[in-house]
Amino acid sequence: MRQMAVIAPVAMVMVGGLSGCDAAQPTDSRFAPDYQGVETTLLDGDLVKFDVAMQGARGPVDVENYAECAAAQYALIRGYGFARHLRTNVYEEAGLWRGDAVYTISPALPRGVRTIDAEVVTASCVENGIPMV
Template identity: 50%
Template sequence: MRPPSAALALAAVLAAGCAEEEPAATQAPAPARPAEEYLGVETRLLDPELVNLRVTLAGDATAEELRAYADCAAAQYTLIRGYGFARHVRTNLGEEGGNSTADAVYTISPSLPPGFATLDAEAVVEDCAARGIPTV
């Protein structure tokens, strides 16, 4: 007896969603850009522990540069809210008026959250300062 194709499709989708993402701490750092190319961060609180950040970089930017900028902003926001950790949920990349954008969502929490792509907010903010990437 052959399994239904819908069950196979669902299994494939679930397996694809289980691909492991490297923790942010082990990803290669993005090179810093000139300060004037970091065009700002828009922050929206979606839930008490869920935040949406929209960052903009001048001109063409790589996914790595946009993610680094979003991580830096998320880490600073986490500290501002009195928490110590964040976890990256998703990032959508785009372009608007010749600039590169990232629309990212993070959970924030007082203790290290489960899962991948977790950020120790204090360590990330220090790293961002050392690399010349603005936070909020």
């Protein structure tokens, strides 16, 4: 009987501790972006600016990916196989995400760490449902 007295309070503490935990609340984490277009501006020879807009982005990375897809497709359209990312500015206002990205495009793999193989990136964009130029 004495053992029961010791076990009961321990069991109550364990059950009480568990009941204090909030159950996981289901969240609607479905990603359903609304891509609103790309404007492309040739700045100088192989230097290109991409202005993108979208709603439903989860954060800046989604906008950056959209701009990268546009840059990869643009490089292929121009007969180039590669691009190098120079910069991307992203901002959000009232649920509308905008980004402006600058890339260089080239026929050969450019120097630098932020280079993209246009064919590989466009295939990934198609697979992920991200529209391109």
